[in-house]
Amino acid sequence: MIYLDNASTSWPKPPEVMRAMVDFLERAGGNPGRAGHALSAAAGRIVSETREAIAELFDVSEPVRVIFTQNATYAMNLAIGGLLRPGDRVVTTGIEHNAAMRPLRALEKKGLRLAVVPCGPDARLDPAALERQVTPGTRLVVVNHANNVTGTLLPLAEAAGIAHRAGALLLVDAAQTAGAVPIDVQAMGIDLLAFTGHKGLLGPPGTGGLAMGDRVDVAFLEPLVRGGTGSRSEDEEQPEVLPDKFESGTPNGVGLAGLGAGVRFVMAQGVVAIGDYEAHLAWELAEGLRAIPGVRVYAPGAAEEGTATLSFTAASHRVSEIGRSLDQRFRIMARVGLHCSPATHRTIGTFPEGTVRFAPGFFTTIDDIRATIKAVEEIVAS
Secondary structure, three states, X not given: OEEOEOOOOOOOOOHHHHHHHHHHHHHOOOOOOOOOOHHHHHHHHHHHHHHHHHXXXXXXXXXXXXXXXXXXXXXXXXXXXXXXXXXXXXXXXXXXXXXXXXXXXXXXXXXXXXXEEOOOOOOOOOHHXXXXXXXXXXXXEEEEOEOOOOXXXXXXXXXXXXXXXXXXXXXXXXXXXXXOOOOOOXXXXXXXXXXXXXXXXXXXXXXXXXXXXXXXXXXXXXXXXXXXXXXXXXXXXXXXXXXHHHOOOOOOHHHHHHHHHHHHHHHHHOHHHHHHHHHHHHHHHHHHHHXXXXXXXXXXXXXXXXXXXXXXXEOOEOHHHHHHHHHHHHOEEOEEEOOOOHHHHHHHOOOOOOEEEEEOOOOXXXXXXXXHHHHHHHHHHO
């Protein structure tokens, strides 16, 4: 089997991830921060160590400014729903994932003023077009770090400067880049960073979070959920202390144990090394696909301009048929359709059918890439 769906969920996971999760259940299965006994303390220590690893990876000033959620979608909703009020102005791009667009559209119906900056047919964002929309008084600028259909990287440094000059905060959806592209919250001017654990960080599903830069005044960010936190149990009001304000209920301790192991694996390998390796595979794959008559590839023109994600279509072949043939005839795992990003497909001209998406990962080999190119060539020729 050849697995090329890492933009959805990375697979396989490093052995260290499974070992950490089993070890948590065997040796530290208590409720973190909810008791003073040994198992609770051990569980709390593992969760804290994972929070510290994330803060180190993304250069967050304090580990408590890393809020754990079950995925990047929840983190995006926390940032958008917790920060914005009716009448606020928000600017986003025309290639956002539904994790951004759906909560923004829902708030638009309640009075949010939303501006969507069109991107080019190659999914590129023109900073000048963004700057024209980010007027003084804008509350938030929302951009994905890399598009989940084409892999195109957006100009974060320019976006941060544009947002801050207008007095706005910058929310970055890093679901596609965390673990594969270097991210420095402080140096890059990121105010709110939504990340997921089950993709490039090589952790299990059900893990993720929101990292907050120092410009964010957490007093003005409302939690989506309120309840037990293990702290200030004498109060019936939600605590304001971090991270408890945003982490009500029993955390996914076993998942966070796995996430911590995944993050440490990524840091040991090196984010740059991982990204370069995956980008090389994607570049070889894109070039091989472009050489097949009738195939159109949707990806940046240079490896350094994107992640390892790319899409393609083929003349006279439905993407669903291609995906089925890849799976059933060649045991190649890909994703087809709109990839939860209809805005992107409208932008690049592949709506409503979508594309076939390939996303090599750290454990993909060059032989896998060559076999995939050959398989697509056979499918398209049939």
